[in-house]
Amino acid sequence: MTITERQSYRLAIVGGGPAGLSLARMLADTDGLEVTVFERESMLGGKSYSLYDYARPIELGTSYTAMGHRIAKKWMKELGITLRQNGESRYDGKPFIDYVKDGSGKSFALQMLHFMWSRRRLLRKLSKNPDDDAALAEAALPVEAWLKARGLRKIERFMHRILTTMGYGVLDEVSTIQALRWIDVDLLLSGQFNQIHAPEQGWTEFWKRVADGLTVETDAAVSAIKRDETGVTLTVNDEARAFDGVVCAAPFDQFFDVVEPNEAEAWLNDSFDWTGYASALVAVEKWFEGFQIDGYSEAARPGSPKGKMLGARYEADAPELGGRLFITGQIPGDYSEAELQEILEDEIKDRGGENPNVIMLRKWIYFAQWRPEAIRGGLLTRMDRMQGQDSTWYTGALFSFESISHIMDFNARLAPRIIEAVKR
Numbered sequence: 001m002t003i004t005e006r007q008s009y010r011l012a013i014v015g016g017g018p019a020g021l022s023l024a025r026m027l028a029d030t031d032g033l034e035v036t037v038f039e040r041e042s043m044l045g046g047k048s049y050s051l052y053d054y055a056r057p058i059e060l061g062t063s064y065t066a067m068g069h070r071i072a073k074k075w076m077k078e079l080g081i082t083l084r085q086n087g088e089s090r091y092d093g094k095p096f097i098d099y100v101k102d103g104s105g106k107s108f109a110l111q112m113l114h115f116m117w118s119r120r121r122l123l124r125k126l127s128k129n130p131d132d133d134a135a136l137a138e139a140a141l142p143v144e145a146w147l148k149a150r151g152l153r154k155i156e157r158f159m160h161r162i163l164t165t166m167g168y169g170v171l172d173e174v175s176t177i178q179a180l181r182w183i184d185v186d187l188l189l190s191g192q193f194n195q196i197h198a199p200e201q202g203w204t205e206f207w208k209r210v211a212d213g214l215t216v217e218t219d220a221a222v223s224a225i226k227r228d229e230t231g232v233t234l235t236v237n238d239e240a241r242a243f244d245g246v247v248c249a250a251p252f253d254q255f256f257d258v259v260e261p262n263e264a265e266a267w268l269n270d271s272f273d274w275t276g277y278a279s280a281l282v283a284v285e286k287w288f289e290g291f292q293i294d295g296y297s298e299a300a301r302p303g304s305p306k307g308k309m310l311g312a313r314y315e316a317d318a319p320e321l322g323g324r325l326f327i328t329g330q331i332p333g334d335y336s337e338a339e340l341q342e343i344l345e346d347e348i349k350d351r352g353g354e355n356p357n358v359i360m361l362r363k364w365i366y367f368a369q370w371r372p373e374a375i376r377g378g379l380l381t382r383m384d385r386m387q388g389q390d391s392t393w394y395t396g397a398l399f400s401f402e403s404i405s406h407i408m409d410f411n412a413r414l415a416p417r418i419i420e421a422v423k424r
């Protein structure tokens, strides 16, 4: 059913995280399109999760904007959200570049040029012919093997920090295509010129303001989706609701659990694995001072056991809680939250922190790592061809990358496709 056939088109978006809310805002001014966002939690923003009980908002989830966050920063400006620049960041307690330079081979500058040239070459090949078998095989390689084949050992060390410490996969597991998608010119320039900022009012407040004026229902869990030629029926808190189309903006496997899947959806559900990420708010009596962020290479190298502390970010002083507040990160593996908490306290002590007290630890469904066989089998093309089939569209971290900038850029391309399809 399209707008011309029934004057208006009712579109349901499942998920009120960054993907669902930003898409809803991009579609909001379309004549004849009625968009409703359903979020099962009482709070909007998904993995954007600000804590407001301290001297300033502390981010347990989404933390920064970089240069690539153009749309987010534009909206922040419009919505009265201001940005604060990050403090100094180190790796193993030293300037990051020292760690990178310890890698073998040519100078870092030459290796970076070689990396950017090889990156562009592969991305171009895939954009010219997405079914090119040789390019797909290269894209599916673990990025460590891809870098080794080119003698880029300094870039490997660069990626320990820029990729793994941020939870975007260990180098001998994550595919080349996902690593290359993340490390682009914007990201390099952001690091070089410290264009990394955090919203002073917090990400949660940002999403609240984005949602203002949109039709958004919270505490609204979608538990079933039925599609046929007459439209789409969603069961929301046990009530049947009629729509003409639906957008998956929830983690794909959660959407898969509530929909009667078609063939493409069934194939996709077997094409990725969540890497996971755990972040914690910790009060530590005494720990590193004089810079804001430290990362630990030992936790990020291939072969390192899961659960080790990837890094820590100083946030605020809180003497009433027993010290200074830090946010930490871990790759959770199969550990429970209680086990991760124990490991974390030991790790902090090993790194010189005194009397750590974990106030809150949360495991996130994070970073969908695409399986190599799925990449070789045409995952990117298949994800694109699914759009609009069975009156269903898809967005979010699996379809672009686990970052707000990638998700918003993806939505900026998806929104016109949805508008065109429903107006036809």
Ligand SMILES: Cc1cc2nc3c(=O)[nH]c(=O)nc-3n(C[C@H](O)[C@H](O)[C@H](O)COP(=O)(O)OP(=O)(O)OC[C@H]3O[C@@H](n4cnc5c(N)ncnc54)[C@H](O)[C@@H]3O)c2cc1C
Residues within 6 Å of the ligand: 014, 015, 016, 017, 018, 019, 020, 038, 039, 040, 041, 044, 045, 046, 047, 048, 060, 061, 062, 063, 064, 065, 220, 221, 222, 223, 249, 250, 251, 254, 255, 258, 277, 278, 279, 364, 366, 395, 396, 397, 398, 401, 402, 403, 404, 405, 407
């Ligand atoms: C610790 C951490 C730090 C991060 N730091 C950054 C950063 O600095 N910069 C950056 O750009 N990104 C960062 N990210 C990544 C960013 O937060 C995510 O990429 C983004 O939140 C993904 O958005 P999404 O909408 O795809 O999914 P989510 O944020 O997971 O949102 C999905 C929403 O769908 C809802 N949902 C699921 N099932 C249903 C259902 N059946 N019915 C109704 N609702 C449902 C969920 O409740 C959730 O709210 C970070 C993430 C974490 C965890």
